[in-house]
Amino acid sequence: MEKPLQIKFNSGVQEVTESNWTESETELAQRAFKIANERETRTLIQYACQRASEIKELDELWQLHDFLSSKRHEIEGKYDNRMSMLVFVFAQLLKEGWLNLDDLTGLGSDKLSKITALARML
Amino acid sequence: MEKPLQIKFNSGVQEVTESNWTESETELAQRAFKIANERETRTLIQYACQRASEIKELDELWQLHDFLSSKRHEIEGKYDNRMSMLVFVFAQLLKEGWLNLDDLTGLGSDKLSKITALARML
Numbered sequence: 374m375e376k377p378l379q380i381k382f383n384s385g386v387q388e389v390t391e392s393n394w395t396e397s398e399t400e401l402a403q404r405a406f407k408i409a410n411e412r413e414t415r416t417l418i419q420y421a422c423q424r425a426s427e428i429k430e431l432d433e434l435w436q437l438h439d440f441l442s443s444k445r446h447e448i449e450g451k452y453d454n455r456m457s458m459l460v461f462v463f464a465q466l467l468k469e470g471w472l473n474l475d476d477l478t479g480l481g482s483d484k485l486s487k488i489t490a491l492a493r494m495l
Numbered sequence: 496m497e498k499p500l501q502i503k504f505n506s507g508v509q510e511v512t513e514s515n516w517t518e519s520e521t522e523l524a525q526r527a528f529k530i531a532n533e534r535e536t537r538t539l540i541q542y543a544c545q546r547a548s549e550i551k552e553l554d555e556l557w558q559l560h561d562f563l564s565s566k567r568h569e570i571e572g573k574y575d576n577r578m579s580m581l582v583f584v585f586a587q588l589l590k591e592g593w594l595n596l597d598d599l600t601g602l603g604s605d606k607l608s609k610i611t612a613l614a615r616m617l
Binding site for chain 1: 543552560
């Protein structure tokens with residue numbers, strides 16, 4: 374069983390666990406997660422396709438391969454959909470521009486402030 | 496220092512080393528090696544580009560990534576340009592269609608017979 378994660382904030386140590394999320398927040402979070410994933414996926418596919426179309430030499434193909442290895446590792450690690458990880462995931466996605474604050478409108482102010490604070494720290 | 500490789504043939508154990516290649520055979524071999532490499536590279540790049548252009552889902556991008564991982568491993572292992580390995584390399588390339596016998600015209604009949612025999616065994 375997953376142990377609750379703890380992060381240190383101005384207000385002290387606060388647990389960020391599944392039990393903190395209301396039903397409507399959970400739905401909103403799942404939607405935001407999906408939106409970010411689709412945006413990043415679409416952009417990545419377009420980029421890979423564009424790069425592939427410009428390849429003339431084998432070295433360039435292997436550079437694309439290296440890029441995909443790195444992206445695959447990054448994406449598989451980043452999109453962790455455990456509720457306990459969502460604050461961290463959203464902070465990362467916010468920082469990278471795959472989510473914006475409008476996508477998170479409806480989350481409690483406690484979560485929004487954690488997410489934005491974490492995004493600034495990343 | 497590289498030890499001479501030995502292969503067993505109908506005629507007995509024969510060494511396949513650098514010293515077996517005449518100057519003109521070496522030039523011809525280098526040209527054939529390059530031709531095969533260019534053919535396979537060009538085909539691979541075209542294929543990767545075509546596959547990339549058809550990708551709609553992230554899973555398909557990772558399938559392309561897996562394919563490139565496998566091809567990179569295969570190609571980096573296959574194009575071994577040590578003279579002592581050329582008979583084996585050419586046999587493989589002949590079998591796979593990246594070389595044909597016309598590309599090897601000019602090699603001594605001893606080498607051609609080894610290459611074609613090996614290609615049949617692969």
